[in-house]
Amino acid sequence: MNHQAMRRAAAVSVATLMGVGALTACGGGDDGGGGASDTVKVTLANHVWTEAIKKKIPDFEKESGLTVEVSQLSEDQLADSYKVKLNAGSSDFDVMMYRPLQVGKLFGKSNFLADLGDKVTEDPDWNWDDFQDGPVSLTTYKDTVVGVPLITESEVLYYRKDLLEQAGIDVPTTMKELEAAAKQISEENDGVAGFVSRTQASAAVTQFSGFLYSFGGTWTDGNDNATINTDEAKAAYAFYGKLLREYGPDQLSTDMSWPEAMAIFQQGKAAFETDASSLYDNLGNPDKSKVADDVGVAAFPAGPAGSKPYNVAAWALGINANSENQDNAWTFIKWATSPDMTLEMQKEGTPSARTSVWDNPDSTADLPDDLVAAIAANGKNGVGTDRPLVVNVAEAREIVGTPIVVAITGGDSDAAAETANSKFQDLLDSEK
Amino acid sequence: MAVAPPPEVSGREKLSQWANSHRKWLFASPAVLFIVLLIVIPIGWTLYLSFTDAAGSVRAPFGFVGFDNYIDALTNTSRFWPAVWRTAVFTVGALIFELAAGLAIALLLRRPFKAQGWVRVVVLLPFVATPVAIAMMWRLIFNPNIGFANQVLGWFGIAPQPWFADPSSTLPTLIFVDVWEFTPMIAVILLAGLTSLSDEPDEAARIDGAGAWQRLWYVTLPLLRPMILVAIMLRAIDALKTFDLLYVVKGPGGGSFHEAETLNIYAYTESLLFSNFGYSSAVLILFFLMIVLVMWLLTLRRREVT
Numbered sequence: 001m002n003h004q005a006m007r008r009a010a011a012v013s014v015a016t017l018m019g020v021g022a023l024t025a026c027g028g029g030d031d032g033g034g035g036a037s038d039t040v041k042v043t044l045a046n047h048v049w050t051e052a053i054k055k056k057i058p059d060f061e062k063e064s065g066l067t068v069e070v071s072q073l074s075e076d077q078l079a080d081s082y083k084v085k086l087n088a089g090s091s092d093f094d095v096m097m098y099r100p101l102q103v104g105k106l107f108g109k110s111n112f113l114a115d116l117g118d119k120v121t122e123d124p125d126w127n128w129d130d131f132q133d134g135p136v137s138l139t140t141y142k143d144t145v146v147g148v149p150l151i152t153e154s155e156v157l158y159y160r161k162d163l164l165e166q167a168g169i170d171v172p173t174t175m176k177e178l179e180a181a182a183k184q185i186s187e188e189n190d191g192v193a194g195f196v197s198r199t200q201a202s203a204a205v206t207q208f209s210g211f212l213y214s215f216g217g218t219w220t221d222g223n224d225n226a227t228i229n230t231d232e233a234k235a236a237y238a239f240y241g242k243l244l245r246e247y248g249p250d251q252l253s254t255d256m257s258w259p260e261a262m263a264i265f266q267q268g269k270a271a272f273e274t275d276a277s278s279l280y281d282n283l284g285n286p287d288k289s290k291v292a293d294d295v296g297v298a299a300f301p302a303g304p305a306g307s308k309p310y311n312v313a314a315w316a317l318g319i320n321a322n323s324e325n326q327d328n329a330w331t332f333i334k335w336a337t338s339p340d341m342t343l344e345m346q347k348e349g350t351p352s353a354r355t356s357v358w359d360n361p362d363s364t365a366d367l368p369d370d371l372v373a374a375i376a377a378n379g380k381n382g383v384g385t386d387r388p389l390v391v392n393v394a395e396a397r398e399i400v401g402t403p404i405v406v407a408i409t410g411g412d413s414d415a416a417a418e419t420a421n422s423k424f425q426d427l428l429d430s431e432k
Numbered sequence: 433m434a435v436a437p438p439p440e441v442s443g444r445e446k447l448s449q450w451a452n453s454h455r456k457w458l459f460a461s462p463a464v465l466f467i468v469l470l471i472v473i474p475i476g477w478t479l480y481l482s483f484t485d486a487a488g489s490v491r492a493p494f495g496f497v498g499f500d501n502y503i504d505a506l507t508n509t510s511r512f513w514p515a516v517w518r519t520a521v522f523t524v525g526a527l528i529f530e531l532a533a534g535l536a537i538a539l540l541l542r543r544p545f546k547a548q549g550w551v552r553v554v555v556l557l558p559f560v561a562t563p564v565a566i567a568m569m570w571r572l573i574f575n576p577n578i579g580f581a582n583q584v585l586g587w588f589g590i591a592p593q594p595w596f597a598d599p600s601s602t603l604p605t606l607i608f609v610d611v612w613e614f615t616p617m618i619a620v621i622l623l624a625g626l627t628s629l630s631d632e633p634d635e636a637a638r639i640d641g642a643g644a645w646q647r648l649w650y651v652t653l654p655l656l657r658p659m660i661l662v663a664i665m666l667r668a669i670d671a672l673k674t675f676d677l678l679y680v681v682k683g684p685g686g687g688s689f690h691e692a693e694t695l696n697i698y699a700y701t702e703s704l705l706f707s708n709f710g711y712s713s714a715v716l717i718l719f720f721l722m723i724v725l726v727m728w729l730l731t732l733r734r735r736e737v738t
Contacts, residue, residue: 076684079704080704083704083707084704086489087489087491089491106488106489106707109488109489109492110488110489110491110492112489199688200683200687200688201685201688202683202684202685203683249576249577250577250592251576251577251582251592251594251597252576252597253576253594253596253597253598254597254599254687254688254689255596255597255682255683255687255688257683260575263575263578264577264578267578269577269578391488392488392706392707394684394701394705394706395705395706398684398685401688402688405688405689
């Protein structure tokens with residue numbers, strides 16, 4: 001090709017590329033145009049709350065005149081999709097359901113979420129002050145409100161009423177009583193585990209946190225110093241590991257997240273389980289659980305430092321900072337988190353973060369009394385986080401979760417805690 | 433001296449002349465554009481990122497670190513090299529069993545018999561289902577406490593096995609599931625090869641008094657070698673980059689002890705979970721180079737054969 005021909009070829013390629021660009025721009029043009037658009041794109045996680053709100057969305061569309069496009073993904077897919085799209089500056093979605101504990105710092109630091117500071121305070125009837133302080137602190141990044149808390153969770157003790165009765169034991173209120181009861185029941189009932197809980201290193205971290213706090217331990221000292229090698233933390237690791245190793249299922253695996261652990265309880269093969277209050281439906285619903293009639297719920301048992309389960313805002317709604325439909329997005333969030341809707345959602349079984357809802361006896365009428373009592377008790381003692389609050393939560397979970405599996409498999413969990421502590425310190429230092 | 437003006441040529445004619453003389457480029461351009469957009473640019477961008485310390489968000493400022501990420505990966509004996517080893521064990525392990533079983537199935541299905549159509553459908557079924565669904569199914573079957581596999585073992589008085597639960601038995605169990613799923617693919621390729629072979633060499637060998645094994649070993653297999661190499665190549669690429677099965681069964685990090693963490697899972701963990709984009713890009717580039725190397729070695733063998 002001679003020089004002139006090459007220049008022409010280059011010109012044609014550029015023209016073609018620009019043509020393609022113009023075409024795609026036309027395609028996207030319908031949704032652009034700032035406030036002129038009448039759609040709002042909402043990304044939600046697979047969750048009880050999502051199922052309940054989806055039924056009400058047609059009412060919202062009628063009321064507001066907006067069209068809601070819902071995409072629904074599993075937790076992991078949702079997180080991956082946010083990271084990929086937000087990094088690319090995509091405006092593919094307006095409203096985002098997200099986990100403030102897991103991604104709050106990362107999204108805040110990366111400016112992925114729009115500032116909601118003015119929006120949340122503009123309408124006194126919607127009442128921002130009604131939201132509990134703990135959850136609000138999680139959806140606030142450096143004094144800027146970036147999300148509205150949606151669902152709260154705390155760690156409770158699930159137990160089998162029939163097995164306890166048969167063994168003549170009261171519902172345990174302390175770790176010591178829990179261990180003794182788990183031991184007795186597992187010895188008296190062949191094929192039934194005294195205790196079951198998560199065993200996969202990362203997944204177990206959140207449920208282990210209640211044990212850590214109740215033994216007097218913490219993840220850090222509040223000044224970016226790792227504290228998972230203290231005597232209290234080591235005792236908590238060893239205790240959690242021992243419960244599972246000695247009184248757990250016969251074939252103990254180290255890959256159980258909540259579905260696997262819960263499946264064992266659902267099949268009637270465990271006496272006690274500790275996990276999130278929001279998972280109650282999986283055990284108490286006869287369609288999902290063989291032992292639904294015999295499931296009891298109790299507040300988290302007390303350790304040497306008292307009963308200190310986590311009590312957190314598990315999910316929140318935020319607005320994509322790149323969204324071109326921020327006003328529509330806010331209209332949706334405001335509707336979905338209004339006092340009335342929050343009450344409705346709580347009746348459907350998702351604990352809310354609004355004080356007024358918990359004060360309303362209506363809100364708990366459909367939930368079992370022992371679950372409400374357990375959540376109320378946890379509300380008083382609860383700690384506002386169930387994992388280390390850092391930017392790279394996934395890596396931190398993997399690190400602090402290692403001593404858990406070492407303890408479960410009967411290894412030297414004290415040594416594992418020392419190693420994990422120095423790795424965790426490296427991570428904390430790298431984020432300074 | 434007056435120069436005669438060039439003959440008037442309309443713009444349209446000019447364009448059509450130009451298009452005529454460049455038609456081979458014009459017709460190829462959509463494909464070239466496609467490859468550039470979907471393959472060259474992403475790989476180039478990954479290569480670029482692999483020399484930076486990008487982390488958290490690629491839109492956050494990041495700097496160049498030269499070959500640091502590569503050095504970090506190549507000196508990482510706790511995660512990177514074990515992941516390389518597991519990738520190799522998984523790929524080679526699965527390939528050997530799949531080839532053996534696939535060849536056996538292809539030989540059995542070669543001669544026509546009653547209900548052959550049905551048998552072919554049944555054999556193909558695992559290959560048709562989606563890997564995520566298959567992984568979830570096997571995870572339930574192999575659940576050590578409430579799974580079907582251990583119940584079956586119990587009927588025969590065999591002690592329950594840990595399957596995916598124990599780090600040492602995880603990889604073999606994963607290989608088993610992969611073999612179950614992808615043997616049909618090998619069988620289909622080899623069956624196509626077998627049916628295209630001419631019967632004459634086989635008959636000649638039979639007349640010369642060769643037994644069934646001798647004919648398989650000295651006649652059929654050498655003739656089938658190009659097809660076997662194709663099957664190995666296609667399946668090796670696929671097995672090297674297996675992700676769905678491993679992720680569904682063992683989750684992020686390849687399980688509590690990273691027992692199922694292959695290079696693909698490791699790169700995923702570093703990039704999407706830990707957001708270490710620079711480092712994970714270096715891992716991916718190294719992985720890419722390894723695949724290219726393996727493919728190059730395989731095609732060398734293929735050229736020798738043909």
